[in-house]
Amino acid sequence: VTYRFAAATRRDARSLARAIALEQTVEIPAAAVPPRLNHLIVGHVDRVRGRGAAWTAVISYEPRMNGGELPQLLNLLFGNISLLTGVRIENLDLPPSVLRTFPGPQFGISGLRAVCGVTSRRPLLSASAKPVGLSARELAAICGRFARGGVDIVKDDHSLSDQHWARVRERVVRCQEAVQQANAATGSSAAFFPNLNAPVDQLDERIGILRDAGCRGALLSPMILGLDTVRSLAERSGLAFLAHPMFAGSFFGARHGIAPAVLLGVIYRLIGADGVIYPNAGGRFPAWSERACQELNLRLRAPLGRHQPAMPVAGGGVNADRVRYWNRRYGPDIMYLIGSSFYVQRDLEGAARRVADALRFS
Amino acid sequence: VTYRFAAATRRDARSLARAIALEQTVEIPAAAVPPRLNHLIVGHVDRVRGRGAAWTAVISYEPRMNGGELPQLLNLLFGNISLLTGVRIENLDLPPSVLRTFPGPQFGISGLRAVCGVTSRRPLLSASAKPVGLSARELAAICGRFARGGVDIVKDDHSLSDQHWARVRERVVRCQEAVQQANAATGSSAAFFPNLNAPVDQLDERIGILRDAGCRGALLSPMILGLDTVRSLAERSGLAFLAHPMFAGSFFGARHGIAPAVLLGVIYRLIGADGVIYPNAGGRFPAWSERACQELNLRLRAPLGRHQPAMPVAGGGVNADRVRYWNRRYGPDIMYLIGSSFYVQRDLEGAARRVADALRFS
Numbered sequence: 001v002t003y004r005f006a007a008a009t010r011r012d013a014r015s016l017a018r019a020i021a022l023e024q025t026v027e028i029p030a031a032a033v034p035p036r037l038n039h040l041i042v043g044h045v046d047r048v049r050g051r052g053a054a055w056t057a058v059i060s061y062e063p064r065m066n067g068g069e070l071p072q073l074l075n076l077l078f079g080n081i082s083l084l085t086g087v088r089i090e091n092l093d094l095p096p097s098v099l100r101t102f103p104g105p106q107f108g109i110s111g112l113r114a115v116c117g118v119t120s121r122r123p124l125l126s127a128s129a130k131p132v133g134l135s136a137r138e139l140a141a142i143c144g145r146f147a148r149g150g151v152d153i154v155k156d157d158h159s160l161s162d163q164h165w166a167r168v169r170e171r172v173v174r175c176q177e178a179v180q181q182a183n184a185a186t187g188s189s190a191a192f193f194p195n196l197n198a199p200v201d202q203l204d205e206r207i208g209i210l211r212d213a214g215c216r217g218a219l220l221s222p223m224i225l226g227l228d229t230v231r232s233l234a235e236r237s238g239l240a241f242l243a244h245p246m247f248a249g250s251f252f253g254a255r256h257g258i259a260p261a262v263l264l265g266v267i268y269r270l271i272g273a274d275g276v277i278y279p280n281a282g283g284r285f286p287a288w289s290e291r292a293c294q295e296l297n298l299r300l301r302a303p304l305g306r307h308q309p310a311m312p313v314a315g316g317g318v319n320a321d322r323v324r325y326w327n328r329r330y331g332p333d334i335m336y337l338i339g340s341s342f343y344v345q346r347d348l349e350g351a352a353r354r355v356a357d358a359l360r361f362s
Numbered sequence: 363v364t365y366r367f368a369a370a371t372r373r374d375a376r377s378l379a380r381a382i383a384l385e386q387t388v389e390i391p392a393a394a395v396p397p398r399l400n401h402l403i404v405g406h407v408d409r410v411r412g413r414g415a416a417w418t419a420v421i422s423y424e425p426r427m428n429g430g431e432l433p434q435l436l437n438l439l440f441g442n443i444s445l446l447t448g449v450r451i452e453n454l455d456l457p458p459s460v461l462r463t464f465p466g467p468q469f470g471i472s473g474l475r476a477v478c479g480v481t482s483r484r485p486l487l488s489a490s491a492k493p494v495g496l497s498a499r500e501l502a503a504i505c506g507r508f509a510r511g512g513v514d515i516v517k518d519d520h521s522l523s524d525q526h527w528a529r530v531r532e533r534v535v536r537c538q539e540a541v542q543q544a545n546a547a548t549g550s551s552a553a554f555f556p557n558l559n560a561p562v563d564q565l566d567e568r569i570g571i572l573r574d575a576g577c578r579g580a581l582l583s584p585m586i587l588g589l590d591t592v593r594s595l596a597e598r599s600g601l602a603f604l605a606h607p608m609f610a611g612s613f614f615g616a617r618h619g620i621a622p623a624v625l626l627g628v629i630y631r632l633i634g635a636d637g638v639i640y641p642n643a644g645g646r647f648p649a650w651s652e653r654a655c656q657e658l659n660l661r662l663r664a665p666l667g668r669h670q671p672a673m674p675v676a677g678g679g680v681n682a683d684r685v686r687y688w689n690r691r692y693g694p695d696i697m698y699l700i701g702s703s704f705y706v707q708r709d710l711e712g713a714a715r716r717v718a719d720a721l722r723f724s
Contacts, residue, residue: 023646024521025493025494025521026492026493026494026495027490027492027493027519027521027701027702028492028493028701028702028705028706029702029705029706031706032702032705032706032708033493034493034495034496037493037495037496040495041493041494041495064525064526064527065494065521065525066523066525067523067524067525067526068524069523069524069559069560069561070561071523071559071560071561071583071586071587072521072523072524072525072559074586074609075520075521075559075583075586075608075609076521078609079520079521079583079586079608079609080520080608080611080678081611082608082609082610082611082612083607083608083610083611083614083641083647083649083650083678084611084647084648084649085615085616085648085649128389130388130389130390131387131388131389131390131395131396131399131403132387132388132403132427133388133396133399133402133403134396134399157389158437158441158442159386159387159389159427159434159437159438159441161428161429161431161433161434162429162430162431163426163427163428163429163434164426164429165426197431197433197434197437198431198433199431199432199433199590199593199594200562200588200590200591200593200594201594221433221437221441224433224436224437224441224588224589224590225433225588225590226562226586226587226588226589226590226591227586227588228561228562228586228587228588229562229588229591231561231562232561232562232563245445246437246441246442246444246445247436247437247440247441247444248444248445249442249443249444249445249446250444250612250613250615250618250619250620251612252445253447253612253615253618254447256612256615257612258612279445284385285445285446286446286447287445287446287447288445316442316445339389339390340389340390340391340394343390343391343394344390344391344393344394346394
């Protein structure tokens with residue numbers, strides 16, 4: 001694990017690195033550690049580098065410390081030190097024995113393309129049915145317009161749960177039907193991904209509703225459902241997952257937390273996200289730079305044990321007119337999630353078609 | 363919800379408040395919101411106050427927006443805006459219809475005292491068996507020493523999971539036995555709380571191990587297991603829970619995130635934490651001020667619908683010699699979780715007894 005932090009001198013930086021290595025493992029002062037555990041259990045400070053006030057330390061942990069369990073791995077990486085200020089995980093290099101314990105993407109980039117019948121290596125287009133407060137019929141009509149306009153994956157807005165304006169069972173059935181009817185009319189194979197952020201004791205029932213309706217995937221939020229809940233769902237649900245970053249933003253502090261390329265790029269992928277949504281640069285979330293987005297794109301696609309690459313999904317205010325610009329930068333293995341920029345155009349089908357055509361013929 | 367943020371002028375502050383109210387609900391620009399949803403669904407900015415660069419906005423949301431589901435409530439409060447910078451939830455005032463949907467503490471302050479046989483209204487003492495890497499026998503011996511020394515709740519260190527040095531089944535049985543033997547010898551009623559941070563698909567099995575061993579409670583981490591997973595466990599497990607703040611620290615930024623009094627004081631309590639561990643002021647986590655700790659103490663004990671108060675648990679480097687000091691400030695409804703300060707004294711039983719006596723006769 002590479003941790004970044006501030007320190008006044010090399011001595012201070014070494015001292016803080018050693019404090020992290022103790023805190024994250026034995027959680028007692030070095031003097032009280034049983035000698036035989038010093039090399040086995042206490043984190044090992046491999047390297048401390050930096051100058052001025054900016055330092056990084058690489059700390060290695062015994063792989064067996066996580067016991068093959070994600071909850072303990074998260075604790076090992078950032079449990080107690082999350083309560084400090086100014087410590088940020090910049091990089092994470094997991095050994096094969098740990099990588100193997102995760103499901104990773106069950107569909108991945110190629111599987112997501114297959115789910116929506118895309119045979120060429122082109123960017124995918126996604127759009128959300130919203131806003132919450134509409135009836136199931138109204139949301140289904142929106143899904144149909146997007147599907148007819150050439151959207152590949154029409155998804156629920158992440159704020160649609162089981163509110164009484166559009167209960168989940170009716171909503172899923174109607175939206176899926178609308179997308180299927182559009183497919184029949186246009187000859188394409190758009191997919192509908194409902195929101196699966198349900199109470200944990202209702203997840204199996206919700207998955208049943210999705211399966212019965214014929215849905216092939218879903219939207220979910222690892223930080224809200226629990227990262228290990230998503231790991232479990234990826235292993236047993238048979239659904240493709242788009243992971244939403246909602247409620248995760250506090251981790252992405254410039255000085256404290258976990259770099260997006262690690263939390264979204266490595267951990268979300270390991271727990272089974274087939275696509276990972278992030279707020280694209282130039283959108284409504286100004287802290288997200290193009291560089292951070294590119295790092296995340298690269299990390300999601302990079303080799304990671306035997307796991308499949310996951311699809312980066314650029315959202316959070318992507319302007320329909322700018323898709324060609326991003327295309328040149330991000331390449332073909334990308335999905336664009338467009339929301340507001342479609343809705344302000346009123347004609348959802350026409351707005352979607354202009355972008356869909358640009359992606360098909362770019 | 364009271365959000366705090368920076369803004370240059372009152373106009374900017376109103377504009378940001380309105381942007382939050384839209385982002386957290388309809389997630390489309392105001393011009394695209396169907397008119398009939400404007401008052402029902404879009405968050406209502408009740409009040410914007412401040413001067414200079416520091417502003418707060420109180421925003422009300424339609425209670426039915428959460429559909430009675432915690433995942434959607436978390437999203438409503440801080441889902442997408444977690445991805446901004448410089449927005450902090452300072453206060454949360456939930457209506458009775460929403461409060462009712464949560465289990466709240468099943469044991470609470472009085473129930474925790476009952477679990478460890480404490481009949482007077484005095485502070486409780488807790489200590490952790492550690493470090494990870496010891497065998498189950500060694501950890502059990504430590505549990506026995508703490509129990510003989512008068513610790514009320516002996517708990518697993520939060521880094522103990524199912525590592526091969528001390529597998530969970532053997533460890534729970536041995537540690538519980540050691541505490542029971544100490545109780546038989548001293549005539550007290552110390553309780554042993556194992557760590558329940560297990561993979562979600564093993565939680566029921568782990569709860570079975572705890573119940574079979576006779577444990578009345580457990581340690582868990584809501585941010586790692588998932589907040590809704592803890593809500594579900596509180597409703598069905600019959601165990602008392604100490605909630606650990608590990609992995610939650612990124613939320614507690616000074617400018618961005620959720621105030622500890624809200625996340626730990628309201629939300630952790632609502633999902634069923636009977637005791638809430640936090641890093642006490644003056645310990646290893648310097649960002650935690652005495653004022654923040656007091657606010658959290660007060661919030662955990664304050665009226666909250668019909669829910670019981672939860673026990674504040676001051677940890678993270680409480681010095682055994684300073685317990686009298688904190689006692690004068692925190693009053694009797696508090697638990698002290700002491701770790702390093704015991705371990706550096708080597709004689710765990712004697713170290714614990716000095717603090718236990720101070721709490722019994724203070």
